[in-house]
Amino acid sequence: MFGPMRLDAILKVRRTNESGDKVLSLIAERYECCESINYQASNGESAIRSCVSSEKYKSKLSTLELTCGIVVKSIEATISVRIVEGLWPDGFSGQFTAFTASVSHMRVSLLKFGDGSVPVSAAADGTLELSRRVVSVEIFGELRICASGWNGSNKVEREVSFQPLKSGRSSRPLTVGSCEMEVTVCWSLFPFRYPTGCPSSSNGVANKAG
Template sequence: MLAGLVTFEVQLMAKSKTELADQVLASKVFYFHQGSRREDSICTRIPYKHCTLEFALAPLRHSVEATVTVQLVDGSWPDGHQGQVFSCTDSIKDTKMLLLDCPDGTMPIGPDGMFELSRRVVCTELGGRDKLMVSVQARRVGFLTRNQAVFEPKMSGTSVGMCDLRFCKMQVTVAWSLLSTSGTHAGGK
């Protein structure tokens, strides 16, 4: 929740066995004010010797939290196919939130078919025309297939969709929870 001037301090560190030996790889401080227009966002790159840290922020006025799970329900993931799972919303144009990236072709899928996502929680705006899209794609030299499940944000409950990549089908489940403490949406669906 934004209240007045918000200070962001972003720091990427290499941890070692002792805290004194930890090394800062990239660091930056910047500010965002709640009075900023909705279109205002922060997107900054922080270069350092061996890496570049990218930080992006976009305010969502009435947001809900979406916890995403992906489960293989039919077929199997083909050996050697790179995979990605990502989400995006209508309200934040041209921005993908990477939930899983497997460039080596080894998808982390548990014995129950659940994808072991590296990130599971994203936010989206409640109300209006915003939609949450969760996409799964498989790639191999000369081959790319992608499908997405589209969800309308809710204050609570779950939504289920399917992604069909021809050789396998995944069930995408989103569990919704309200983030805002304002009474604006109290009593809504």
């Protein structure tokens, strides 16, 4: 957060024989996320607004877009979704996303399944197997979780919102068609700084919650 980082990305097309792998993208660049917040932090100012920035890097065969966001005064939200009654609409693709109200265009994908041929995978108790479960949200902000389903031109979208807590858990109902679900968020604080003597503090970088 207090300066630029070095980004190295190597994307390859895999072949049966490793020696036949083809490099699709080879990038080594200096990258700085949300320059306005970095400037405030370097001048001892308190950053009060979250932000998102994107950069595109071109190589010979491809273009890589990197999007980075800083969530200020953040806490950790661990999300779970459980089907309590009914089934996901037959033939509908779907996606679950999470985002903060202040940076609503920066959506984190929790689960995506496609073109009506892939059913929602759930455990015996109906809990969905999310591909990602943890996001950051401002302690003074609002977490929103959206469920979208579509089949051709038919689309349905439902959203539920949560006010962050410093600890504990919150649950809200979410219904898509005849599929009734329960969304639960477990809240936990990030440390303001690493304890003295902790190996992770040797790089001098404070946690974003500060």
